[in-house]
Amino acid sequence: MKPVRLTDLRQHQRLDFSLKLEAYSRKDTPEIAKVTAEVYERLELNHPSKRFRENLAAILCNLIVAWQTPGNPFLAIPLRRGAYSPGERLHALYFRYTAVRDIIDRLEKSALIDRYAGFYDGTKGRSTRIRATPALIKVFLAHRFPLRQLRIEHDLIVLRDELKQPINITRGPHSHEAKKLSVRVEALNAFHGSACWELALPEEKFIEYFLRRAKPMPPPNPTSTELHRVFNCGFDRGGRFYGIWPHGIPRQLRQYIMINGQATIERDFRAIHPTILYAWAGSRLAEDPYIIPGYGEYRKPIKLLFNMALNASTNQEAMSAFRHEIKKSHELIHKYGHTARNIWLKPAYAAMCHYHRAIAEHLSSGVGTRLQRIDADIAEKVLFDLIAQGIPAIPVHDSFIVPEYADTILAEVMKSASLAVVGVAIPTDLKTHHDKANQTNIDQVISNAYP
Numbered sequence: 001m002k003p004v005r006l007t008d009l010r011q012h013q014r015l016d017f018s019l020k021l022e023a024y025s026r027k028d029t030p031e032i033a034k035v036t037a038e039v040y041e042r043l044e045l046n047h048p049s050k051r052f053r054e055n056l057a058a059i060l061c062n063l064i065v066a067w068q069t070p071g072n073p074f075l076a077i078p079l080r081r082g083a084y085s086p087g088e089r090l091h092a093l094y095f096r097y098t099a100v101r102d103i104i105d106r107l108e109k110s111a112l113i114d115r116y117a118g119f120y121d122g123t124k125g126r127s128t129r130i131r132a133t134p135a136l137i138k139v140f141l142a143h144r145f146p147l148r149q150l151r152i153e154h155d156l157i158v159l160r161d162e163l164k165q166p167i168n169i170t171r172g173p174h175s176h177e178a179k180k181l182s183v184r185v186e187a188l189n190a191f192h193g194s195a196c197w198e199l200a201l202p203e204e205k206f207i208e209y210f211l212r213r214a215k216p217m218p219p220p221n222p223t224s225t226e227l228h229r230v231f232n233c234g235f236d237r238g239g240r241f242y243g244i245w246p247h248g249i250p251r252q253l254r255q256y257i258m259i260n261g262q263a264t265i266e267r268d269f270r271a272i273h274p275t276i277l278y279a280w281a282g283s284r285l286a287e288d289p290y291i292i293p294g295y296g297e298y299r300k301p302i303k304l305l306f307n308m309a310l311n312a313s314t315n316q317e318a319m320s321a322f323r324h325e326i327k328k329s330h331e332l333i334h335k336y337g338h339t340a341r342n343i344w345l346k347p348a349y350a351a352m353c354h355y356h357r358a359i360a361e362h363l364s365s366g367v368g369t370r371l372q373r374i375d376a377d378i379a380e381k382v383l384f385d386l387i388a389q390g391i392p393a394i395p396v397h398d399s400f401i402v403p404e405y406a407d408t409i410l411a412e413v414m415k416s417a418s419l420a421v422v423g424v425a426i427p428t429d430l431k432t433h434h435d436k437a438n439q440t441n442i443d444q445v446i447s448n449a450y451p
Contacts, residue, residue: 010072010203015116015129016216017207018074023093024061024150024223034143035060039136043106055099061150063113063132064140068147069222070199071207074129077104079118104130112136150223154243156185158230177235185241188383189226195392197225199249200258209253220245227395229376237369239376241395255432257401259392265407266432268399269378269414273310273371277359279424292355295348301326301339302352309352311368318364319345374421381417386410399431 026032036057040048048056059077066075077100084090084097107113112135118128132140157178159167169178199206199220210217224245232238246257257264269275274289290303305322312318323340326332338344353360375398382400386393389409394401402410411428418426 012072012207014207014211015074015126017071017211017219018076018129019062019066019069019218019221020076021059021062021078021090021093021095022065022152022221023058023095024065025153026057026061026150029149031143031145032057032061035139035145038139038143039107039112042110042112045106049099051096052099052102055095056103058093058095059100059103059107063130063136064145064147065150065221065223067132067137067140069219070201071203071210071219072131073219074116074131076127077130078127079104104128107136112139147222151226152221152223152243154226154228156182156189156228158228159235160230160232160238162233164232174235181229181235181239184380184384185227185229188380188387191387192227192392193225196258196260197246197394198258199253200256201253209250218248220249224248231373232369235373237373239373240397241376241379244394246394246396246401251432254396254401257394259394259401259403262403262405264394264401265404265410265430266396266399266401267407267410267414267428268396268431269375269418270427270429272375272378272398272418272426273368274306274356274359275424275426276371276374276422277362277367279422280362281358283358284424289356292351294351298336298339298348301332301336302348304332305345305349305352306356306363307368309349309363310371311366312364313366315349315364319349378414378417378421381421382410382413385413385417 036053039056039060040053045052059075062075066073078084078090079101081097082088084095084100104113104115107130108115112133113130114133116129118126157169159169159174159178161167167174169175201209206219210219222245224243226243227241228243229239230242246254254266255264271285271289275285278285288299290299290306292302295302301322304325305318308321308325309315309318312321322345326336326340339348353363356363379395379398379400383393383395386400386402386406386409391402391406391409393406393410400410400414407430414428415425418424
């Protein structure tokens with residue numbers, strides 16, 4: 001994202017608009033050491049511990065990332081001891097309660113941060129919020145703090161067990177395959193690291209987008225531009241790409257993503273998982289798989305039910321997951337709330353299985369993670385084929401965001417990649433494009449994003 005400047009707008013007091021505390025890689029960034037050293041002097045520290053120095057440098061990195069994020073969010077920083085206990089996220093990131101508490105007190109006393117105390121009233125609460133003052137910003141600017149060199153630390157390849165706990169892949173039977181996969185992800189990140197992604201919205205609208213939810217959504221972290229892959233229980237399952245900020249924004253906002261200052265389009269595969277299943281069965285998918293006899297007006301819930309069935313191990317599990325998704329969606333519960341009842345759901349599930357009897361053995365079989373491995377391999381091939389033509393792309397599972405000029409190329413690359421991996425050239429659809437009309441109708445887009 002582009003650097004930002006000090007303006008009156010950026011001094012807003014909307015405390016729920018905040019980033020969470022992260023651990024950033026600080027390798028090859030001498031500027032950070034210089035900033036930290038100058039802050040040491042201002043804090044009048046004599047012999048701070050190594051842990052204090054490390055936590056201070058990490059907090060300073062978080063403050064500059066927040067400053068460089070559009071809308072100038074606050075930094076949410078828990079100041080309760082339990083948040084730093086073994087097993088908690090912040091403990092795993094090497095933050096320690098005593099050091100963090102001392103740092104915040106000293107930064108506030110030196111007028112380098114604004115601080116707003118957290119609270120908990122027994123039913124709801126909010127962590128302490130902090131934000132760099134202009135005095136601290138001047139220190140960052142004086143040393144040309146290298147935002148583009150900062151990255152949230154994470155492994156390029158993650159393998160999780162059935163309980164979604166990480167499996168050690170640095171040694172043992174998984175290490176060889178993990179290294180091969182890591183090299184390819186590293187190559188993707190090396191190419192895309194030179195591209196500039198930004199969400200082109202006015203700052204006041206940027207803030208409004210992320211505060212409209214019942215539970216406010218954190219804004220996209222501008223340093224989250226590196227991909228990693230997550231596998232489930234083995235390298236034959238899962239493997240999708242994660243880790244980049246476009247994955248964490250509402251789909252309505254993706255039309256405002258710019259790549260290297262250029263407007264973008266998003267194209268996705270049409271019914272990728274049903275198409276793959278029919279290819280396995282030696283057949284081709286000719287019709288829309290989500291429009292079935294007797295349920296033509298229910299395409300959206302049938303699609304949801306189909307996808308739940310791919311990831312479930314039993315029929316009951318699939319229907320339970322469907323009910324949960326219906327009830328948690330404002331849009332779905334308003335229009336399709338009755339579909340969560342057995343009187344609709346059980347006959348609809350039976351009708352769906354009958355209509356797709358050629359692939360019914362895969363429904364409620366847990367095949368979903370195997371399909372994810374295939375769509376992830378297709379995505380990887382698409383990305384490398386685009387790199388060969390010098391085209392930067394943002395993957396969002398089975399869809400891709402590229403500059404507008406590359407749409408035709410993307411469509412051809414997606415078809416050829418699916419043909420190479422699956423044996424079928426899967427059709428694609430234009431999902432979103434940069435709608436210039438919406439630049440003057442942003443309020444309506446916000447309403448659509450958060451009904």
